[in-house]
Amino acid sequence: MAKNLLDxxxxxxxxKIQGGWVYAVDDVSFTLEKGETMGLVGxxxxxxxxxxxxxxxxxxxxxxxxxxxxxxxxGKDFVQMSTVPSKExxxxxxxxxxxxxxxxYRWKRISMIFQGAMxxxxxxxxVGDQIIEAIxxxxxxxxxxxxxxxxxxxxxVGIPVDRIDNYPHEYSGGMKQRAMIAMALAxxxxxxxxxxxxxxxxxxxxxxxxxxxAKLQKREKVAMIxxxxxxxxxxEMAHKIAVMYAGHLVETGTTRQVFKExxxxxxxxxxxxxxxxxxxxxxxxxxxxxxxxDLANPPKGCRFAPRCPYAKDICLEEEPPVVxxxxxxxxxxxxxxxxxxxxxxxxxxx
Amino acid sequence: MSxxxxxxxxxxxxxxxxxxxxxxxxxxxGEPIYVKAVDGIxxxxHKGEILGLVGxxxxxxxxxxxxxxxxEDPTEGNILFEGExxxxxxxxxxxxxxRNVQMIFQDPYESLNPRFTVQKTVMEPxxxxxxxxxxxxxxxxxxxALEDAELRPAEEYLDRFPHELSGGQRQRVAIARALxxxxxxxxxxxPVSMLDVSIRAGVMNLMxxxxxxxxxxxxxxxxxxxxxxxxxxKMAVMYLGKIVEMADSDEIVFNPMHPYTKALISAVPVPDPxxxxxxxxxxxxxxxxxxxxPGCRFWPRCPYAKKGICDVKEPPLVEVEPGHYVACHFAEQLAAxxxxxxEEAKEVIEESEKIES
Numbered sequence: 001m002a003k004n005l006l007d008x009x010x011x012x013x014x015x016k017i018q019g020g021w022v023y024a025v026d027d028v029s030f031t032l033e034k035g036e037t038m039g040l041v042g043x044x045x046x047x048x049x050x051x052x053x054x055x056x057x058x059x060x061x062x063x064x065x066x067x068x069x070x071x072x073x074x075g076k077d078f079v080q081m082s083t084v085p086s087k088e089x090x091x092x093x094x095x096x097x098x099x100x101x102x103x104x105y106r107w108k109r110i111s112m113i114f115q116g117a118m119x120x121x122x123x124x125x126x127v128g129d130q131i132i133e134a135i136x137x138x139x140x141x142x143x144x145x146x147x148x149x150x151x152x153x154x155x156x157v158g159i160p161v162d163r164i165d166n167y168p169h170e171y172s173g174g175m176k177q178r179a180m181i182a183m184a185l186a187x188x189x190x191x192x193x194x195x196x197x198x199x200x201x202x203x204x205x206x207x208x209x210x211x212x213x214a215k216l217q218k219r220e221k222v223a224m225i226x227x228x229x230x231x232x233x234x235x236e237m238a239h240k241i242a243v244m245y246a247g248h249l250v251e252t253g254t255t256r257q258v259f260k261e262x263x264x265x266x267x268x269x270x271x272x273x274x275x276x277x278x279x280x281x282x283x284x285x286x287x288x289x290x291x292x293x294d295l296a297n298p299p300k301g302c303r304f305a306p307r308c309p310y311a312k313d314i315c316l317e318e319e320p321p322v323v324x325x326x327x328x329x330x331x332x333x334x335x336x337x338x339x340x341x342x343x344x345x346x347x348x349x350x
Numbered sequence: 351m352s353x354x355x356x357x358x359x360x361x362x363x364x365x366x367x368x369x370x371x372x373x374x375x376x377x378x379x380g381e382p383i384y385v386k387a388v389d390g391i392x393x394x395x396h397k398g399e400i401l402g403l404v405g406x407x408x409x410x411x412x413x414x415x416x417x418x419x420x421x422e423d424p425t426e427g428n429i430l431f432e433g434e435x436x437x438x439x440x441x442x443x444x445x446x447x448x449r450n451v452q453m454i455f456q457d458p459y460e461s462l463n464p465r466f467t468v469q470k471t472v473m474e475p476x477x478x479x480x481x482x483x484x485x486x487x488x489x490x491x492x493x494x495a496l497e498d499a500e501l502r503p504a505e506e507y508l509d510r511f512p513h514e515l516s517g518g519q520r521q522r523v524a525i526a527r528a529l530x531x532x533x534x535x536x537x538x539x540x541p542v543s544m545l546d547v548s549i550r551a552g553v554m555n556l557m558x559x560x561x562x563x564x565x566x567x568x569x570x571x572x573x574x575x576x577x578x579x580x581x582x583x584k585m586a587v588m589y590l591g592k593i594v595e596m597a598d599s600d601e602i603v604f605n606p607m608h609p610y611t612k613a614l615i616s617a618v619p620v621p622d623p624x625x626x627x628x629x630x631x632x633x634x635x636x637x638x639x640x641x642x643x644p645g646c647r648f649w650p651r652c653p654y655a656k657k658g659i660c661d662v663k664e665p666p667l668v669e670v671e672p673g674h675y676v677a678c679h680f681a682e683q684l685a686a687x688x689x690x691x692x693e694e695a696k697e698v699i700e701e702s703e704k705i706e707s
Binding site for chain 2: 043044172174202203204205206207210229230231232233235236255256259260269270271272273274275276277278282284285286287288291292
């Protein structure tokens with residue numbers, strides 16, 4: 001356990017809304033080692049972004065953590081550190097805003113690449129100045145030293161150094177994304193949380209940025225959580241994968257395990273719905289019937305049961321346990337043992 | 351492309367669309383400046399055929415779609431619809447052309463009027479074109495179209511508003527709206543890129559089924575090559591307003607000849623952890639369509655570019671193999687693997703090999 005950089009245990013994040021709760025993230029557990037990349041995949045609204053941002057507690061003010069949630073980063077439990085029991089809602093903890101210790105961790109130890117980096121930079125300041133500002137906010141360095149660091153970072157991510165004094169609108173989309181990565185690396189973090197880092201980019205640019213990220217990650221030994229809806233991107237980038245559906249982690253394991261020895265019906269369905277350009281013969285894709293549940297009112301038993309081809313009565317009644325089907329390979333399914341090895345998943349993809 | 355074929359629905363020849371820039375003083379003196387969004391393209395779409403148009407953002411694929419539906423007026427060139435040139439149509443004739451050609455847009459959250467019920471949305475084209483004798487007959491047609499779009503039972507959807515529908519259902523309504531006129535040609539511009547994976551497959555299958563059922567040809571515009579390969583029979587790859595390669599979809603994917611297509615295909619991520627792929631060997635980014643490079647538009651990024659040829663003469667789109675068109679001076683040598691990459695490209699390749707290991 002001690003060697004894990006990040007240990008998330010039973011993390012539940014619920015949003016208080018008028019007349020109820022949105023159960024955005026429920027009982028999510030995973031671990032991450034130093035220098036490891038984990039892909040967090042799922043469809044829109046499944047809670048993957050909330051999970052990622054929940055680690056550094058960058059959440060809306062109506063978000064509450066359920067009592068018992070643990071986010072242990074390098075031996076420190078963030079939940080104990082910067083949340084307090086909620087006065088209004090029993091059994092929930094509220095995030096303390098602007099908690100000084102938490103702010104020390106953010107960016108310095110854990111940095112983020114935000115979704116749509118296009119818009120993450122302030123348009124009225126030079127890009128370089130914005131990175132310098134981030135460095136100076138956390139470290140006691142002079143302007144010259146900070147600028148030098150930015151120059152090194154620009155070389156690292158492959159932007160010409162003379163572009164430091166340009167404004168964001170003078171950058172192309174791919175360059176802004178690279179600048180965002182440079183900013184995320186500026187303080188030598190141990191963990192980068194990248195939320196859909198390449199979604200808005202063209203394939204050629206995406207391929208380059210992903211290559212760049214993999215290279216930097218290897219060299220700097222940074223751990224990374226890659227949040228994306230694109231299973232093909234995680235197949236290329238991640239060491240391990242956590243699949244989310246409707247607020248639950250339904251399957252976790254190494255990339256090979258999840259793709260080739262799929263143990264959860266949702267992952268199988270997801271792979272069957274995804275076009276693979278390298279497949280010799282075109283096979284008809286299988287759509288998943290129905291649509292994801294409303295998380296304000298999730299179904300009682302397994303949340304995937306209403307759409308699952310293998311569902312039986314028990315699935316609609318009881319929430320399934322997390323079963324370890326193989327060492328390090330977990331599936332949240334009543335029939336995980338029976339289905340393991342039977343599901344198509346990766347096999348049909350060859 | 352040259353052979354005469356009776357079942358050609360859409361034939362495009364030398365189609366161009368230049369947008370004039372009215373930036374400040376340029377308007378008053380000097381040459382006007384143009385953005386050459388579409389710069390001389392040719393293709394045919396046959397009955398029941400889906401042509402996939404792929405390329406990066408800004409390559410002119412959306413403008414091409416808008417030209418075919420005449421949402422934009424072409425600067426030059428011909429668009430033959432069942433043999434008749436519709437590039438210059440106006441007024442009543444244009445309206446009757448539009449009855450035959452429908453469009454499905456990218457964002458089902460924006461392309462449906464939030465204050466129209468499903469019935470009103472799908473019925474509107476019928477009213478505009480004066481189809482159907484009575485209200486009841488139109489309702490009948492609307493129901494038929496909704497059922498074709500797999501919104502069943504259709505009666506349940508008639509009185510709903512867009513906000514009551516999921517993204518996939520909205521796109522189905524948009525498809526029903528396109529179908530209700532029984533069009534002879536459909537332009538679909540990124541119709542599934544806003545949808546989640548589990549929903550996307552259903553909408554793509556629906557379009558394939560409709561093509562089989564009614565034999566409607568599609569122009570399917572997308573930036574996602576894996577999606578395009580799944581959807582289309584033929585694919586055309588665009589780069590800066592030109593078609594650089596066109597062939598059967600599988601041919602494009604497994605035997606790309608143009609250096610740009612090669613790069614594009616190799617950049618597509620594959621949902622298989624065992625797949626090893628080399629990094630893209632092209633450099634830089636798409637230049638601005640205002641200041642196009644001379645000669646072949648791709649040469650400044652091309653690993654095979656030869657000075658004195660590629661930067662001087664623009665390569666025409668030629669049939670290298672039967673049905674396989676490529677616009678490259680060295681297409682045949684490339685296909686045979688006889689061409690050496692330049693020095694710079696070699697460095698890029700070596701570097702990427704280092705990373706892989």
